[in-house]
Amino acid sequence: MAKTPRFTAHRSTPDGADAAPGTPAEKHPVDRTLPPFRLVTAGLQHVAAMYAGVVAPPLVVGTAVGLSVTELTFLMGASLFTAGIATLLQTLGVWRIGARLPFVNGVTFAGVAPMLAIVDSRPGDDALPVIFGAVLVAGALGFLVAPYFSRLVRFFPPVVTGTVITLIGISLLPVAFGWAQGGDAAAADYGAPKNIATAAATLLLVLLLRRFTRGFVRQIAVLLGLLVGTVAAVPLGLTDFGALDAADPVGFPTPFHFGAPQFSAAAIVSMCVVMLVSMTESTADMLALGEIVERPADERTIAAGLRADTLGSFVSPFFNGFTCSAFAQNIGLVAMTGVRSRFVVAAGGGILVLLGLCPLAAALVATVPLPVLGGAGVVLFGSVAASGIQTLVRAGLDRDDNVLIVAVSLGVGIIPITADGFYHAFPESARIVLDSGISTGCVTAIALNLLFHHLGHRPAVPAPRTGG
Secondary structure, eight states, rough: OOOOOOSOOOOOTTSSSSTTTTTOOOGGGGGOOOOHHHHHHHHHHHHHHHHHHHHHHHHHHHHHHHHOHHHHHHHHHHHHHHHHHHHHHHHOBBBBBBSSSSSSSOGGGHHHHHHHHHHHTTTTTTTHHHHHHHHHHHHHHHHHHHHGGGGGGGGHHHHHHHHHHHHHHHHHHHHHHHHHHHHOSSSTTTHHHHOOOHHHHHHHHHHHHHHOOOOHHHHHHHHHHHHHHHHHHTTTTTTHHHHHHHHSOOOOOOOTTOOSSOOHHHHHHHHHHHHHHHHHHHHHHHHHHHHHHTTOOHHHHHHHHHHHHHHHHHHGGGOOOOOOEEOOHHHHHHHOOOOOOOOHHHHHHHHHHHHHTTTHHHHHTTSSHHHHHHHHHHHHHHHHHHHHHHHHHHHHHTHHHHHHHHHHHHHHHHHHSSSTTTTSSHHHHHHHHHHHHHHHHHHHHHHHHHHHHHHHHHOOOOOOOOOO
């Protein structure tokens, strides 16, 4: 068991606190608190970095279900509320639950494509209860296996996780393209030049902000793009402020607002795959964050962090939320700012809870026109795919077996995206899994990884070079 490092030298830390010389029991920067003003402002920065990512999944799913603006606002507020609860579980911890690191949790993008497949197979009012029932079961199973999952990580090497994360981004990009055209394929102005021009202008603004600004402004470039794009879309008749009129300043996400959870075996299998993907991604994020804050995440920390992830996911459907997982962009924020205090992220979690209790805050997001969201979505969803590619770079693609794993898994995963209706002759229950490129790609990657790397051994063969 590693000893806790002793800080004996007087030094100034990035967290803004000076270490007292010769203090043997000095708190690690992760466990230090900051003055109230810095605590809140730094927490707000974490919320700004993740806000668009938290509200995007319920916006995608709610729009697919056909929710009214008021119901859509409610669903987004519920996701903010449950993301805050999950973040507080991670940072503050209870018993053996929570990594107690500056670790942000929110609605995972990994669940969006499978949830859209459930919506397609269960049109009408049944879709959300089926989704919530599947998330409940997946969260409960994830919580039970969390202590053992770290022993299974070897079955989820970068070649598997990178492939799955890439598929998540690729699967979501068509959603952004649909938004850019206006969202409703039956509408008369679907694909109109003004819609696509608005999306392109929003995308350009986000890119310019990321290129020419620094610090806090750079971190909230997507939010600023959404704000400016919404204002610019007003004279084009694309912005609807009706959600603000119907929103209350204060409200509570009523448990099971959309109906009692329903349990479908195919939907449960699909969300369990999502849970495995989320747990794998969270494990990788905890390892990375542990190195950044100089408190390496051991097996016990990972198990505690995964318990918080899965418990947050289990609790989430009670308040109309979805699967919760780590937000990698906030890990980058910790690395950039050098502020390692977990209480800063806990303050961000508290802010998320308060935003979830304010329907008016969620209604502001609902006013954003779909073409504006489409432009920002290209950045958001494309960044997820790019993150997967970064993981694949570390996957050893100089080996022909790894190239085969990635090639076949991506090919299978892209089928539902590029060949709509490919599985139309299969039973409806099977299509919930098969129509999700993430689920099929993940299962394929795991199976091929087992085939090439665990069932027997053979020497690695370098991948053939292409070109001269």
